[in-house]
Amino acid sequence: MLNQISVFSIFIESLSNLLALTCASVYIEYVKGKNLLPVNIKIKVSTMKFQLNLVKSILAVAGVAAVSAVSAAPASAFSFGNIVGGDTPGDAYVNSFSFDVIDQGSSVLFNIVNSGDAAASDMFISKVFFDDNEFLSGVANIYNNNDVAFSGGASNDQLPQGGNGFTTDYAFSRNTGAGNKWGIQGGETLGLSFTGDYNNVISGLTSGALKLGLHVQALPNGASDSYISSSSSSSNTQDTPEPLTMLAAGAAVGFGTMFKKQRAQAQKAE
Known part of the structure; x- marks a missing residue:
């Protein structure tokens, strides 16, 4: 990605x-x-x-x-998966969401991406959650791009349908006002930078010790759904070419x- x-x-x-x-x-x-x-x-x-x-x-x-x-810079790409036993309205659109992790030296940058889907053109990411387990050491920056505007930080806010051992350490929500404008719409990206070691973070993501969660709204028929980052399998990560x-x-x-x-x-x- x-x-x-x-x-x-x-x-x-x-x-x-x-x-x-x-x-x-x-x-x-x-x-x-x-x-x-x-x-x-x-x-x-x-x-x-x-x-x-x-x-x-x-x-x-x-x-x-x-x-x-x-x-x-060293970087890896990850995907999201549906929550087993959770809601299903967004299951068909799971491949529209992904994130990249980029090494920034003393920090790591997560780029949360909504690639969009013509069958659900209005859907947007309204919240992003991190189950950290001490791989990250605080928020370094929030990169809001174009019509994306989020705020947040350390939080115990819960990922809807989280369960499955997902405990929130950081949560970020779209800014209110202007309807759905500030969410991550199709073709948009949100950047979140944390203090942390890149290699440790990648290890945590691939083992499942570090997880990301998304809450997506405005699915067809007004539904919403949640996703958790995939882990363990090497097919879920790939080195970014130069x-x-x-x-x-x-x-x-x-x-x-x-x-x-x-x-x-x-x-x-x-």
């Missing part, structure tokens, strides 16, 4: 004038960490004509280098071939 590509800005600093560009320094501003990562590119050229032909290519390679320097790194590697090969052709043409013209 996770395919969050980090947003960053690229700054190019020329060490000489544009016509005699021989070296460029690329800085990546990684939005989440607010850190500048230097990537130095040095290119030896033979003639001014060759330099002019390569200016655009150098800038393009600078961007590729920047992309390859930023690899995706599309930026793969893209950069392929692009670097392509630019390398282009450079050889351009240099050969320049030498023939001399």
Whole structure:
């Protein structure tokens, strides 16, 4: 499910004038960490004509280098399951809900996702619950996106139909007002960040010691239902690929071939 590509800005600093560009320094501003990562590119050229032909290519390679320097943070994707013996109105829509867990160093980010379903287009997530068992150490941040607005924290609020050994340690509810607007509607995401160790959290989720619960409203016929995160089976988690790194590697090969052709043409013209 996770395919969050980090947003960053690229700054190019020329060490000489544009016509005699021989070296460029690329800085990546990684939005989440607010850190500048230097990537130095040095290119030896033979003639001014060759330099002019390569200016655009150098800038393009600078961007590729920047992309390859930023690899995706470790992350895993999880699904939700129906509650055995619980209500059934939402059983057919369980696959519409999932969450990703992203390593943020000293904290972990949970992205709660409602992918939507045309057969229940009005359904929305109204509450999110955590049965923690001491894997998490307090709420670091609540990331409300677009028309999603939640609040909450440490709580003993109960997941509807919870039972089954689910004890709430943290609960988050949509803000009231504006009808259902602030819930997690189809195609929307809520981010919840906690202080905690990523590897321990993943271990807790896969063993079932750490669980998430959802309460979903506005199902067909005005019904509601609850879900609990799946656990134990390796099929419920998957390492998130690093599309930026793969893209950069392929692009670097392509630019390398282009450079050889351009240099050969320049030498023939001399």
